[in-house]
Amino acid sequence: RKEVEQDPGPFNVPEGATVAFNCTYSNSASQSFFWYRQDCRKEPKLLMSVYSSGNEDGRFTAQLNRASQYISLLIRDSKLSDSATYLCVVNSQGAGYNTDKLIFGTGTRLQVFP
Amino acid sequence: DGGITQSPKYLFRKEGQNVTLSCEQNLNHDAMYWYRQDPGQGLRLIYYSQIVNDFQKGDIAEGYSVSREKKESFPLTVTSAQKNPTAFYLCASSSSGWGTGELFFGEGSRLTVL
Numbered sequence: 001r002k003e004v005e006q007d008p009g010p011f012n013v014p015e016g017a018t019v020a021f022n023c024t025y026s027n028s029a030s031q032s033f034f035w036y037r038q039d040c041r042k043e044p045k046l047l048m049s050v051y052s053s054g055n056e057d058g059r060f061t062a063q064l065n066r067a068s069q070y071i072s073l074l075i076r077d078s079k080l081s082d083s084a085t086y087l088c089v090v091n092s093q094g095a096g097y098n099t100d101k102l103i104f105g106t107g108t109r110l111q112v113f114p
Numbered sequence: 115d116g117g118i119t120q121s122p123k124y125l126f127r128k129e130g131q132n133v134t135l136s137c138e139q140n141l142n143h144d145a146m147y148w149y150r151q152d153p154g155q156g157l158r159l160i161y162y163s164q165i166v167n168d169f170q171k172g173d174i175a176e177g178y179s180v181s182r183e184k185k186e187s188f189p190l191t192v193t194s195a196q197k198n199p200t201a202f203y204l205c206a207s208s209s210s211g212w213g214t215g216e217l218f219f220g221e222g223s224r225l226t227v228l
Contacts (some may be wrong), residue, residue, distance in 0.1 A: 002155065006168055008154070013197075021148070034216075041202075042221070042222075043219035043220060043221050043222050044204075044219055045215050045219070048215070049216075058180070087156070087157075101159065101162075101172075102159075103156070104149075104156040104157040104158075105156050106154060106155055106156045107156070
């Protein structure tokens with residue numbers, strides 16, 4: 001089982017739609033969670049961190065469910081410019097000192113059409 | 115402007131040749147990383163360095179080498195021992211390790227081995 005799993009998509013949605021992505025992680029000791037955005041053939045950029053209480057940034061809402069070990073990203077009122085790949089990233093805690101590292105999911109591709 | 119600069123953006127090499135990818139940052143970050151991205155796969159960690167003159171192997175270090183002689187620079191050499199070197203290589207840096215999850219990426223280097 002992969003440490004971080006995402007549905008690769010693509011999710012094809014019309015402008016104005018609401019779309020949600022989930023991401024599951026296998027290491028129950030993971031402490032930090034993030035969503036990155038990657039445009040085609042570009043570098044990833046941090047979109048938002050995911051806090052235990054859930055957090056919102058404009059049209060984007062991120063939530064964490066520790067019991068079921070998944071995080072989600074909700075995008076409301078989709079824009080054409082939201083078309084990208086969304087990477088789920090988990091800070092995976094190792095067994096020893098200073099052994100944590102970031103694990104990147106393979107990404108979920110979103111295509112917003114007019 | 116502060117950021118990370120990778121060069122070259124595109125590189126073609128023949129099999130059996132070593133190549134070195136440059137990564138320079140002026141963000142005054144202590145930690146730097148090298149990732150590899152292949153189609154349909156998440157970013158995979160090659161090497162990382164949390165401080166000058168120190169670096170650690172990541173998950174796929176075989177066939178690669180790095181150095182960290184200066185805080186600003188973290189070059190990656192892809193050696194002829196790397197079995198499948200054609201990939202998109204991403205360099206990143208962070209101010210405080212993986213804990214915050216915010217990695218700043220360069221624009222990447224696309225290596226094609228003919």
